[in-house]
Amino acid sequence: MDHIIELVELTKKYGDYTAVDRLNLKIRTGEVFGLLGPNGAGKSTTILMMLGLTEPSSGKACVCGINATTHPVEVKRKVGYLPEDVGFYEDLTGMENLLYTARLNGMHGTIAQEKASELLEKVGLGKDANKKAGKYSRGMRQRLGLADVLIKNPVVIILDEPTLGIDPNGVRELLELIQKLSREEGLTVLLSSHHLHQVQQVCDRVGLFVSGQLKAVGNIQELSNQLFSNHNFMIQVKVGGSPALSKNGLHTALLQLKAVEKIDKQTEGWINIGCSEDITPVIAQTIVDAGAELYHLSRKSYGLDDIYQLYFEGGKKHENHTPSQTNVI
């Protein structure tokens, strides 16, 4: 099966309010997919529909080819779900909590013991296996949550804001662990978050959610191409020399280049040049030929920051937007 999750025109309304609006999305087997969007964008509602925990108003959500609304129990057997806040028996140890889940899933005796130990090692809690869950830090609880999800042998894991409230080191460790699990075990991971940097770090592809709608899907390069197709290459230069020359002669010379689509002059000699193709050497030559002094030249590419800003802070920013990621030539 190429696509392990398939959402077709998935919609959820609460009265007149549309929380999820005609969502179409296919997630490939084995990929780490990020649902990225601000609070209230509809990520959790989408996840609940995938798990069969809330009914869509229209459309459908299929996981492993199974309709989550009509066959929620079958879907739950395939999917491990780690909610924002995992509940554990605080007086039981990490190991005892895992054994409890194992028993609920029909796993007993030595097999359950071995599996629980293996998973605790895998999530980095080997040394803390016999510590009470109530004494675990937030990061440790999330890692125990991952082990708790994995003991059910799922093929898909869905993580809702897994890094919330964890310190930066813990976040890094958890994300590395999620990525490793996906690579080593062939697991499909769906991760919901509003932390763009975390999503960028760990996800193969990202879906951008805004007000219940999926605005764009792809890896960072694809998103960048979809959203900034007007100016595929932004070349930034800092020039000096005669003010008259840089104001008129150079501007005209640059605009005469076929690939140049837009020129934004900034202060202190900085100029952003939007181009349809990478003509970095030609721009350098044009500046020198125009008699200006070239102090800096770099090609910028759009990162998730720019993409996020475009959608979450309004389209107006797009026009004057300065990309954040710089490849200095």
Ligand SMILES: Nc1ncnc2c1ncn2[C@@H]1O[C@H](COP(=O)(O)OP(=O)(O)OP(=O)(O)O)[C@@H](O)[C@H]1O
């Ligand atoms: N049971 C409900 N009744 C009415 N409105 C709801 C209900 N559940 C969610 N909503 C609304 O639907 C919208 C989407 O909520 P949802 O929790 O899916 O967003 P989210 O992207 O997961 O946000 P967060 O990151 O804050 O969890 C929000 O405006 C929310 O208030």
